[in-house]
Amino acid sequence: MTDLVPTPPPERQLGQPPSQLSSFLEVLLAFTRLGLTSFGGPVAHLGYFRAEFVHRRRWLDEHTYADLVALCQFLPGPASSQVGMALGLSRAGLWGALAAWLGFTLPSAVLLVAFALGVSTAGDLGHAGWLHGLKIVAVAVVAQAVLGMARTLTPDRPRAAMALGAAIAALLLTNALAQVLIIAVSALIGWRFLPAGPPAGGAELPLALPRRLGATFLALFVSLLVLLPVLRDTIGGPALSLFDAFYRAGSLVFGGGHVVLPLLQAEVVPPGWVTHDDFLAGYGATQAVPGPLFTFSAYLGAVSQVGLNRLLAASIALVAIFLPSFLLVAGALPFWSVLRTKTAVQSALRGINAGVVGLLLAALYTPVFTSAVKAPLDFALVLSAFALLEYAKLPPWSVVALAALAGWWLF
Template sequence: MSRLLDVFLIFLRLGLTSFGGPVAHLGYFRTEFVDRRRWLDEATYADLVALCQFLPGPASSQVGMALGISRAGLWGALAAWAGFTLPSAALLVAFAFGVGTAADIGDAGWLRGLKIIAVAIVAQAVSGMARTLTPDRPRVLIALGAAIAALLLPNAAAQVGIMLSAGLIGWRWLRGADAAPGAVLPVMLSRRLGAGLLSLFALLLVLLPVLRDVIGSPALALVDSFYRAGSLVFGGGHVVLPLLEAEVVPTGWVAPDAFMAGYGATQAVPGPLFTFSAYLGAVSAVGLPALLAAGLALGAVFLPSFLLVAGALPFWGALRAQPAAQSVLRGVNAGVVGLLLAALYSPVFTAGVHSAADFAFVLGAFALLEVLKWPVWVVVALAAGLGALVL
């Protein structure tokens, strides 16, 4: 129970302060769990990020669930998810009830400060991971190639293709290459349970649309729509938006203007972008109480991620220990560095830095984090305060 509470409180703090989108979230996680708490080493963290990049759903939330599982089993995954997700979900449900508007906060100085600090956090993550995961010329070239491809082809399908290509290159040309040894991530789940969870994921994906048509329940219709959106999106983050829009706008559940207003508000809250589903549930015209609909939509969109991560982890340790898999992972991890490098420019840098003063702000924050080793939460609070005063 103490571990469970520890997981919840750590992720609650991250859920309250992690601005900047999924790439920035991975930077926050690395600082918290690799550098500060040493729950796992750099190579194991990179392997975990690589696994979650290949699974449908929000990669940062899936990494959080996996870390929760490693500390406290399935309940740990739920504690990590709840702590990281509920703050932004609550803010967006409040927005759905009319508390504030996106225009009120979209240009606020404190929010600009938090967008700028996200640039420094992602830069620190890229720097640290590059030192470990691209120690030689071939892997540096893979990372740079992945970054170039991601910038030229900014879509989810290209991202999956980049990761597959990096893995194939690693399998073919990085066999026997030196790599930092990765510790075994503790997984308190059996393979039988993992197989059952993966089967349940597939069963729900097939069965929910059938039950929706047969039973005709508005609650079941809502769950089916959001479960399907969470199951079929690769790349996470903004990639889920067209899937959600296709589920709720053409059906008449949510008006187009309300959809865009909620999307604007989502940009101004911390935590995962998938919490946009809570807002959509609250404003949806499905004949359910707003809070119930918000809870169903939020749970349904994250449920596939929970089932996939918890189902895959019991097999992951044995798989990553195989020599061929290690070669693939060397290439994939170099590709992850490249994707993070590309994301450092777009959307993180382009969204946060608009002037020389903003860039000076980034350099100062990076120095505090990387050179002086200030705690990330102190730098985040300082950025918000300075942003409110001077931006």
């Protein structure tokens, strides 16, 4: 694995380079804290990542981060989790990608499995005041991320206009593939009308993953997608059936987040693995935990009636739904880190990044704003949280804690 660990970023070269173990632990601890506190859905997660890894830890610059977000918007699967894996991969190799996934995913997965096993005593979390406060602070986090990225990525009128056009299109087109189409059109406009100047940001993604290994990961992704249904029909067995169902759901959904729900429901409810009521109860519980919505898979595995141990079934479902994302990110990044330095690709990226800003702006309104702000007091708290983040420069975790406390006290 030594050859898969990248050279540390410049700021770490000032002192002794971290060992593989310390790099793994650094990534694991950073993402575990985010996994415990990142409420608000995938767009909010991208805001938390930007604050933590671009501004506080300075693992990468704004343009490189935006390029990672753009790449993950193209890939099927949960975009925020994929960005997290990419950050871990660039920091500490394949072990770093694993550490990022473990830290960001396990907190909510453990909570949902506990709920499935019937040990949750929190009652109706859907109306908890502290949870409402966390939804409110997510609005401020996303607003700060959109504003910061807009300043850097849409500094002129053409790109600002592209971002507004992308936002309008995203609000009017609700199809799951709409964001892929918007980004593709943005790339075409950027390639044709936004000639690249000097390389934006001048930073190269720190990555030492061979392209041959990347190609192997991409081939494995396609092979599993094709072969698992065949093996399920020929060999059978509950473990293989469960793995195939969740791997396919993680492979074929674009947009991530709530878009995966119809796919999951079609996989587990009609066969009788999970009842409709249990499915809805788990979805409600998922709204009350931090981290990626795809951890809903752990709950579904735990309550599924497939003849497996519940913890084993939860583990299979969780690994299966995230495995496509790992294979795609590890497979695409070695090629992406080279392609993004080409002049034509840089022009396309100027358009793509403007489109991403527009998508985030649309997501800021719905579902982030519309799901959290229901009254004037809610909006007042959003403005207060934004002021603490943007002007008082408080760390996001402290603003999250204050918002949860305010929500508990006021609602």
